[in-house]
Amino acid sequence: MKKTMFIVLLLGSINVLIAQENIKNLMWRNTDEVIAEAHIDECVTIYAETENINDNEKVTISIWIKGDSNDDLLGEYISRVNNNQIVFYWFIRGIKSFQNYIEEVKKNGFIIPQLYFVIQYGTRRSHASNSLSVYDWLNKQLVIEDYPDIILENLYYILLLPDGTQRNGRTDAGGYCRELNLPMGMFEIELLDEDEVDDYDPEIEPIADIGNQLLFYNVREHDNLWKIAGYDFVYGNSNLWRIIFEANRHNFIDENDPDLIETGQALIIPSINNEIRTEVFWKIRELIN
Numbered sequence: 001m002k003k004t005m006f007i008v009l010l011l012g013s014i015n016v017l018i019a020q021e022n023i024k025n026l027m028w029r030n031t032d033e034v035i036a037e038a039h040i041d042e043c044v045t046i047y048a049e050t051e052n053i054n055d056n057e058k059v060t061i062s063i064w065i066k067g068d069s070n071d072d073l074l075g076e077y078i079s080r081v082n083n084n085q086i087v088f089y090w091f092i093r094g095i096k097s098f099q100n101y102i103e104e105v106k107k108n109g110f111i112i113p114q115l116y117f118v119i120q121y122g123t124r125r126s127h128a129s130n131s132l133s134v135y136d137w138l139n140k141q142l143v144i145e146d147y148p149d150i151i152l153e154n155l156y157y158i159l160l161l162p163d164g165t166q167r168n169g170r171t172d173a174g175g176y177c178r179e180l181n182l183p184m185g186m187f188e189i190e191l192l193d194e195d196e197v198d199d200y201d202p203e204i205e206p207i208a209d210i211g212n213q214l215l216f217y218n219v220r221e222h223d224n225l226w227k228i229a230g231y232d233f234v235y236g237n238s239n240l241w242r243i244i245f246e247a248n249r250h251n252f253i254d255e256n257d258p259d260l261i262e263t264g265q266a267l268i269i270p271s272i273n274n275e276i277r278t279e280v281f282w283k284i285r286e287l288i289n
Helices: 002-018 099-108 225-230 238-251 284-288
Strands: 022-030 037-039 043-051 058-065 072-080 085-091 114-121 132-141 147-151 156-160 166-170 176-182 188-191 216-218 266-268
Touching: 022 114, 037 176, 043 114, 058 085, 072 085, 072 238, 085 216, 085 238, 085 266, 156 176, 166 176, 225 238, 238 266
Parallel strands: 037 132
Antiparallel strands: 022 043, 043 085, 058 072, 058 114, 114 132, 132 176, 156 166, 156 188, 216 266
């Protein structure tokens, strides 16, 4: 009799272990594509899958930047489980103010920060996600220093990067030098004389213009959905705030309270007239700062 009871109790313990909550498959995404690199001010998707956690249960997402000695916390955000998944949109910001960043730039002249995130549900803490390498980008209009109204359009340049490498490019019709995937640190731009271009790279063409509609919006302090929907670069109509709410309510602290949005959270901005909306990368700093 005692043996039988022991077996029953043992099987019950196994069932409890099997039913434990789990957070797995953490990854950085750009929409549905898994990524290992991104840029400052770019919106990325934080993704994970769950087991034995009910829908609408709250989780805390902690985002960290790796350091030589200590890791720095970039931010903590509340999200919720939906269909055994956690999906949270986030703009990469704020790295340059951390001491580890400052020290590494002073030491090496440049840095490529590595981010990771961890998700916690109650006392259950996930493993760390894979690392995300973060790069800087350049969108600078070149003008004559003493005559700022004179724009230096369609001119060739050399971009000297802080890691000792260089790139060649050409300003566009508006005089802008635009470059992606830059290590963070100081850089220099040298314009080329016409007699240097022939031996340099005559095949370079100006960068094409980029679209002007938003896919995501970065929540700023004192924002609310009414205000966001009213921005000209969103809908230009505050009465359309509920469209944003319905598209993002699974990521609100309370799915029934549209006022509970978090500074730094990214909100998806749905199409309202079947228009194609693409993220404005070159203008994003102006819109979210």
